[in-house]
Amino acid sequence: MIYFSYNDFLDCMDNGKIDELTRIEEKVSKYELKNGKNENTENNIINILKEKCELKKFLNEFLKMDLSQLGYNLDIIYYNHVKRLSNNKINDVLIAKIKEKEIFIFIKLINQIDSNISYKMFEHTFNIIKKWNEEEKIVNKRNPIVIPTVIYTGKEKWNNLSYTYSKDIRYTTCKENSIKFFYNAIQLNDLKVEDLRKIESKLAKEFMKLKYKYLQIN
Numbered sequence: 230m231i232y233f234s235y236n237d238f239l240d241c242m243d244n245g246k247i248d249e250l251t252r253i254e255e256k257v258s259k260y261e262l263k264n265g266k267n268e269n270t271e272n273n274i275i276n277i278l279k280e281k282c283e284l285k286k287f288l289n290e291f292l293k294m295d296l297s298q299l300g301y302n303l304d305i306i307y308y309n310h311v312k313r314l315s316n317n318k319i320n321d322v323l324i325a326k327i328k329e330k331e332i333f334i335f336i337k338l339i340n341q342i343d344s345n346i347s348y349k350m351f352e353h354t355f356n357i358i359k360k361w362n363e364e365e366k367i368v369n370k371r372n373p374i375v376i377p378t379v380i381y382t383g384k385e386k387w388n389n390l391s392y393t394y395s396k397d398i399r400y401t402t403c404k405e406n407s408i409k410f411f412y413n414a415i416q417l418n419d420l421k422v423e424d425l426r427k428i429e430s431k432l433a434k435e436f437m438k439l440k441y442k443y444l445q446i447n
Contacts, residue, residue, distance in 0.1 A: 230292050231411050235372035238358040274338055274380065277431045278323050281305045286430040288334070291415055292378065304328040324357065331373035333357050340383045346390075350377050351410040377412040384443055390414045 278284050284305055288294040296303055308324040323336040335353055339346065354377045361373050381387055417439060425433045425440075 230294055230376065231413050232374045232376050233354045233358070234374045235358060235362075238355060238362070241355060272320050273435055274382075274432065275320060275323050275336075277435060278336060279307060280431070283431050284325060284334070286428075287432055288376075290428050290430065290433070292376070292413055294376070299327065299330055299332075303330075322353070324353075331361070331371045333361075333373060333375045334378070335375055336378045336380060338380045338382065340381070342381075342383060342385055342387050346379060347410045347412075350379065350412045353377070354410075354412075379412055379414045380417075381414065382417045382439055382443075384418075386418050387416060390416055 278287060281304070285296055285303070289296060304327075306326045306328050308326065321338045323334070325334045326332065327334075335350075335357060337346075337350065337353065343349070354375045357375050358373055379390065381390060417436060420436055420440070422437055422440060425437045
């Protein structure tokens with residue numbers, strides 16, 4: 230599982246290139262919003278993940294996040310007020326937090342290959358910690374982390390999509406017009422129907438339905 234830590238946030242603040250990166254992506258977002266389409270697929274998946282038990286299953290089954298290590302009575306809080314500079318759509322994004330644990334979950338759905346996804350994921354993730362730093366920072370609180378995740382449901386294989394299956398330490402680096410940002414990724418193309426059948430969750434069933442409908446899996 231890949232996460233963005235408070236130390237990563239401070240390193241990026243010290244870098245001095247955040248404003249340049251933000252302005253570049255804002256221009257791209259205006260074009261995307263003008264030509265974007267509201268997909269029911271996004272609504273279905275986000276609505277499923279808005280059920281706390283389903284989000285917990287997603288973290289366990291797809292991101293291999295062992296929630297039992299954090300306690301048995303975990304509760305989840307959902308957010309919709311974190312400022313997002315990179316995308317004004319609300320139906321393709323989910324932001325949540327594990328209550329009393331400074332662990333934020335950021336999930337973005339996309340159905341087309343997006344060469345700017347690293348910029349968007351970075352901006353969303355950075356802004357979550359920035360807002361925490363401005364409004365909620367308390368001495369006796371643990372520093373936060375954000376778990377940034379892309380769910381890609383497009384038909385075309387995305388070879389350059391970031392993945393979760395590496396235990397290597399990955400550092401975010403950015404400079405003017407360039408960023409290297411790692412995030413978790415679930416690609417529908419890579420999911421096998423036989424594996425999805427073993428997972429007892431609404432999301433797994435939705436993934437299977439999409440594979441049958443869009444990818445013509447027999």
